[in-house]
Each structure stands twice: as structure tokens, then as C-alpha cells.
Amino acid sequence: MARFYITTPIYYANDAPHVGSAYSTVNADALARWHRLNGDQVKFVTGTDEHGQKVADAAAARGVSPLEWTTSTSQRFRDAWDEIGISYDDFIRTTEPRHRDTVQKFLSTIYDNGYIFKDVYSGLYCVSCEDYFTEEASNQGNCPIHHKALTHMEEENWFFRLSAFEERLLTYYEEHPGFVTPATKRNEALAFIRGGLKDISITRSSIQWGVEVPWDPKHVFYVWYDALINYLTALGYGREGDETAEWWPHSHHLIGKEIIRFHCVWWPAMCMAAGMEPPSHVQVHGWLLIGGQKLGKSMAHDGGLKLTDIAPVTLTDQYGVDPIRYYLVRDTALGNDGEFSLEGIVARYNTDLANNLGNLVARVATVVGSKCGGVSPAPSPASSLAGDASEAVATATAAWQNFAPHAALEATWKLIGAANAYLETWAPWKMEAGPEVDIVMGDALEVIRHVVIMISPVMPSTAAEIWRRIGLTEIDGARWSDLGWGRYPKGRDVVKGDPLFPRISSDS
Numbered sequence: 138m139a140r141f142y143i144t145t146p147i148y149y150a151n152d153a154p155h156v157g158s159a160y161s162t163v164n165a166d167a168l169a170r171w172h173r174l175n176g177d178q179v180k181f182v183t184g185t186d187e188h189g190q191k192v193a194d195a196a197a198a199r200g201v202s203p204l205e206w207t208t209s210t211s212q213r214f215r216d217a218w219d220e221i222g223i224s225y226d227d228f229i230r231t232t233e234p235r236h237r238d239t240v241q242k243f244l245s246t247i248y249d250n251g252y253i254f255k256d257v258y259s260g261l262y263c264v265s266c267e268d269y270f271t272e273e274a275s276n277q278g279n280c281p282i283h284h285k286a287l288t289h290m291e292e293e294n295w296f297f298r299l300s301a302f303e304e305r306l307l308t309y310y311e312e313h314p315g316f317v318t319p320a321t322k323r324n325e326a327l328a329f330i331r332g333g334l335k336d337i338s339i340t341r342s343s344i345q346w347g348v349e350v351p352w353d354p355k356h357v358f359y360v361w362y363d364a365l366i367n368y369l370t371a372l373g374y375g376r377e378g379d380e381t382a383e384w385w386p387h388s389h390h391l392i393g394k395e396i397i398r399f400h401c402v403w404w405p406a407m408c409m410a411a412g413m414e415p416p417s418h419v420q421v422h423g424w425l426l427i428g429g430q431k432l433g434k435s436m437a438h439d440g441g442l443k444l445t446d447i448a449p450v451t452l453t454d455q456y457g458v459d460p461i462r463y464y465l466v467r468d469t470a471l472g473n474d475g476e477f478s479l480e481g482i483v484a485r486y487n488t489d490l491a492n493n494l495g496n497l498v499a500r501v502a503t504v505v506g507s508k509c510g511g512v513s514p515a516p517s518p519a520s521s522l523a524g525d526a527s528e529a530v531a532t533a534t535a536a537w538q539n540f541a542p543h544a545a546l547e548a549t550w551k552l553i554g555a556a557n558a559y560l561e562t563w564a565p566w567k568m569e570a571g572p573e574v575d576i577v578m579g580d581a582l583e584v585i586r587h588v589v590i591m592i593s594p595v596m597p598s599t600a601a602e603i604w605r606r607i608g609l610t611e612i613d614g615a616r617w618s619d620l621g622w623g624r625y626p627k628g629r630d631v632v633k634g635d636p637l638f639p640r641i642s643s644d645s
């Protein structure tokens with residue numbers, strides 16, 4: 138059985154989750170669900186990044202301890218993910234003892250291997266990014282992303298000898314062309330490496346909120362240095378029952394484009410320094426933007442966006458969980474930026490869900506009810522829809538394997554369109570009950586069975602509901618390999634039910 142280890146970034150626990158964090162998480166969830174459906178052994182991990190100055194500052198501003206603060210914000214992430222149907226297998230909090238143990242073990246190995254040394258750091262720091270900037274990379278002393286003044290920092294720190302990995306990283310990229318996708322982001326990472334790598338400061342002594350450096354307890358690790366290692370915490374690295382050897386060669390990190398350098402340069406170098414293989418794949422995605430501006434936490438405060446209006450739960454309460462999951466996966470291909478808008482959600486809902494999918498299911502159930510006694514006829518082996526179905530399945534399979542879930546949905550909706558056109562052509566609602574109607578309806582039901590399996594990674598509740606309406610049991614037992622024309626059984630009770638997606642008027 139193939140293994141598939143997929144991770145989201147761990148989210149800063151300085152504030153509540155928003156629709157931008159839901160974008161990463163829902164896409165990762167859809168990928169995890171597809172691989173389970175495909176029969177793979179899956180581990181899907183998310184979590185919260187709870188150290189660092191940004192979190193400590195957020196807690197101080199509220200007059201609570203950092204741990205009290207992250208305990209409540211971390212729970213808000215879990216609640217949001219439960220709400221939107223995230224099927225994670227593990228949730229890492231970086232304040233957990235298991236994470237501390239893995240971090241200390243991993244970094245001690247790098248230290249023992251001679252890649253960590255002491256030096257004085259002097260430079261500029263952005264707390265919102267939790268990142269260092271050179272004078273040239275700054276925008277006249279301001280952060281180029283957050284437009285806030287950078288803080289000058291000078292302290293004696295431990296450094297990681299990143300410069301020692303330039304050649305090895307370039308070789309790794311050359312030998313693993315699929316390491317970073319899409320190719321434009323791979324080129325970005327490569328350009329960074331080719332530009333020359335400087336050693337990086339990996340500890341702080343001016344703050345206490347972090348994982349203690351085992352060989353120098355006055356220091357804590359710099360937040361990014363502890364955060365990246367969460368990907369190994371989930372595998373039990375350096376602890377009892379360590380499963381790294383089983384899972385690591387199959388690792389896929391889904392990340393946003395602003396954290397490429399950490400995941401595509403630092404992280405593989407850290408792995409090399411610890412004597413292990415880098416992760417096998419990093420899939421980069423773009424940003425959801427509102428009016429061209431990134432929908433991130435710090436930006437929201439700066440730009441005055443009302444973040445609470447776009448908390449995932451606000452959207453799922455209004456439009457339903459599956460429509461929002463559909464919108465997030467379908468509207469913006471992984472790798473591109475996308476414009477987030479309520480109008481966009483309503484348009485997708487009314488067109489793709491109400492008019493296309495909802496209408497197909499409703500009219501088929503109605504005609505089976507009125508012309509076939511509510512009992513399913515069998516699909517015909519020679520149906521013209523068989524070719525549409527097999528083409529859609531082939532396209533969707535490749536799309537899922539290539540981390541393009543939006544394209545898998547696109548192929549599925551093409552099949553839905555073909556089935557609706559087929560019904561328009563035959564107009565079974567105008568035909569007399571009999572063998573001709575049976576053929577048309579058997580074929581339409583077989584398309585619906587295909588569609589249900591194909592949408593299930595993205596719209597699990599809708600899939601389960603339609604599955605039940607077409608008289609099938611236990612959708613949990615369905616597999617991607619069940620796709621293939623002619624398997625829908627005759628003689629099942631088909632029920633109509635309420636509209637799946639009542640149309641939304643565009644001014645609501």
C-alpha cells in the first residue's frame with residue numbers, strides 16, 4: 138500500500154483562523170481524502186505554531202501568559218477545522234513536550250554534526266514575519282511585506298552553517314526535479330540558492346518563549362527553527378515508536394508562497410545537516426486576496442479589513458460547509474493567487490452547485506420517480522456517456538496525483554455538463570414509461586454514481602447524501618477504483634429529497 142504524508146503549515150497561534158488559513162487546510166484535506174479513497178495509507182498533519190515573539194506579544198497585550206493564550210487560540214483552530222470538516226490525523230502544538238523532545242533531539246544531532254556555531258547577530262527583524270532582513274532587502278528600514286518599521290537587533294546567538302549546503306542543495310534540486318512545484322516556485326527557490334546562502338541565526342537569548350537550546354539553556358530556538366521540525370514531531374522522530382523511516386520518503390508539504398525560503402532552502406538543508414533525506418515534495422500555493430491585498434492576520438489589522446467577517450465559520454454558517462470547501466478548492470488552482478469575494482462564492486454556488494449538480498440529481502430522481510416507479514434501471518454498456526465518464530475519471534486521477542484538485546473538479550463538472558446535455562437531448566420527462574426511459578435514466582444514475590465518488594474528497598457530506606438518494610449504502614466503503622462504467626446496480630430505491638443547493642439570490 139502506498140504511503141502519503143501530507144502537512145499544512147502550522148498556523149501562528151497569535152490570532153484566530155481566517156479564510157486564508159482555511160484555503161491551505163481545506164486543499165490539504167481534499168488531497169488527504171483523495172489518497173485515502175485511492176487506497177493509500179495517509180497521514181495528514183496540521184497544528185499551531187505557538188512560540189516566537191509575535192505570539193508572546195499578542196499574549197502580553199491581553200495580559201495573559203503565552204501558554205494560556207496559545208491554548209485558547211489553538212483550540213479555535215481545532216474548532217474551525219472541525220467545523221469545516223478537516224480530517225487531520227494529528228494536530229501538533231509546538232508547546233507540547235513531544236515537540237520539544239523531537240526539536241532538541243534533531244538540533245542536537247545537527248550540533249553534534251558540527252553545523253552549529255556561536256557568533257554575534259546584528260541586523261533587522263520583522264516581528265510580524267518572524268524573519269530577519271538585510272538592509273538591502275528592507276524597504277528603507279521597513280518590512281517589505283508588512284510595511285512596518287523593522288527592529289534593530291544585536292545579540293550573541295547560535296548560527297546554522299547554511300552556507301555549507303549551497304552545492305548539496307543545487308544537486309538535490311537537479312536530481313529531484315519534482316521537489317518543488319509548480320516550476321515557477323521551484324525557480325524562485327533555486328534563484329535564492331544560486332544567489333548565495335548566508336549562515337543563519339537560530340537562537341535568541343532576549344526572549345524566553347521557545348524551545349530551550351539543550352547545550353546552552355540561556356537560549357531558546359528561533360521560532361522558525363522549531364516550527365519546521367513539527368513535520369518530524371508527528372512521525373515520532375527521536376522518540377519511542379519513531380516512524381520517520383516509514384513515512385519520510387513520502388512527505389508532501391503544502392505551503393503558501395511567502396514561506397518558500399524556509400521550506401525549500403532552510404528545511405532541506407537542516408535535514409541534510411541532521412543526516413537525513415530532505416522532504417520529498419513541497420507544493421506551493423498562492424494567496425487569496427481581497428481587492429488585491431493578502432488576506433493575512435497582520436495585514437488585516439494594518440489594512441482595517443474586518444477579519445471576523447471572514448472567519449471560516451461565518452462563511453460555512455451562511456453558505457454551508459461543502460459549498461465553501463468547493464469554492465476554496467475549485468476557484469483558485471494551487472500555485473496561483475485568487476481573488477476572494479462573496480460574489481464569487483454565490484456565483485459558484487448558483488452555477489456549479491445549484492444549476493449543474495443540484496439540478497442533475499433532482500431531475501433524475503424526479504423522472505425515476507415518475508417513470509420508473511422510483512426504482513433504478515441499469516446503465517447501458519453502450520451509452521455515449523460511458524466515454525465522457527472514463528475521460529473525466531482519467532483527467533481527475535491525473536489531476537489529484539499532480540496536486541491539482543481544482544482540475545479534478547473541473548473534469549467532474551464537465552461530466553455533469555455532459556449528463557445534463559444528454560438529458561436535454563432525450564427529454565425523458567416527455568417520454569412514455571418503458572425501456573427507452575429506463576436506458577436514459579440508468580445512464581444518468583451511473584453518471585451520478587461517478588460524480589459522487591469524484592466529489593467526495595471535497596464535498597463529503599453532499600456525496601454521502603446523494604449516495605443515499607440513489608439507493609447505495611456505506612459511502613465510506615467506496616473507493617476510487619469503483620469508478621468504471623456499468624457498476625451501478627438496478628433495482629435500488631431512488632429518492633428525491635429536498636433541493637441540495639437552494640439558489641441564493643445574488644443580493645443576499
Ligand code: MSP
Nearest residue numbers: 146147148149157186364365392393424425432433
Ligand atoms: N507559522 C508559520 C508557518 C510555519 S510552518 C513550519 C506561518 N504561519 S501563518 O499562520 O502566518 O501562515 C500559515 C499559512 O497560511 C501560510 O502557508 C500562508 O501562506 C497561509 N495563508 C495566510 N494567509 C493566506 C491567504 N490570504 N491566502 C492563502 N493562504 C494564506 O507562516
